Amino acid sequence: MKSHLRRALPVLAAGAMVVAAGISTAGQAAAAPPSSATSALSAAEVKLLNSDAPKTVKLSPTTGAILSVDKGISRVDTRIGKRNLCNSGDACWYTTQTPYAHFGFYGSPGTYTASMPYRGDYHTGNYRASACWTYQGSSPCRGALPPNTYASLGVTVTGTSFRIH
Known part of the structure; x- marks a missing residue:
């Protein structure tokens, strides 16, 4: 077992020198493009x-x-993030009934699609955003609204999607 260790030590030392050389070279390149x-x-x-x-x-x-x-x-990434609270700047779709949470949308452009019951008004936050919902048998979608816009539906709907443009 000790003979394996003696043979491995020179290889490990050489690898450590290569890694150390790579670190110093990368640091120099980043500091002086x-x-x-x-x-x-x-x-x-x-x-x-x-x-x-x-x-x-x-x-x-x-x-x-x-x-x-x-x-x-x-960004190439077209994913939208959703959380069960609304942070400052998030687009937010508010609930009309407890214990359901407000949904905060954030991140890069994309569409979040799911059944989101008990939704009411929404706010676009820092984004151009749009929403789709169902209400009394119809399935409307509101086109993109500019940032910092409060959209009042005045009734409870079931959200079907929310999009950041």
Whole structure:
């Protein structure tokens, strides 16, 4: 058993040196990006890149170079999150009956679909949002409303979906 350990130690030590070398190289690269990282960008893209404005950068998957810079944040992920409470900024679909919870929607654009009984008014929070429901045999959907909009249905409905645009 000790002979296995003696043979493994040089291999482990060599692996540790490679890992340590990788850490220092990664730290140096992150601290001082090459000046050519922005050479393919327009002056407007460089200005946007260096600003505090929300932006999306497209990176080369092979080199990590910045290929373009666009205004706003765009995500490939189209999942909407739902929680049983409404945090500040969430889009919120309020319940009309206890013990049912208010539903808070957040995150990236997408549609949450489920039977959500005892829903009433909703608020779009920080999002452009829309809702669908059933009421007395009909199944209407309200198109997207802008952020910070309170939508009053005035009756109890069963929600069928909620969408962040």
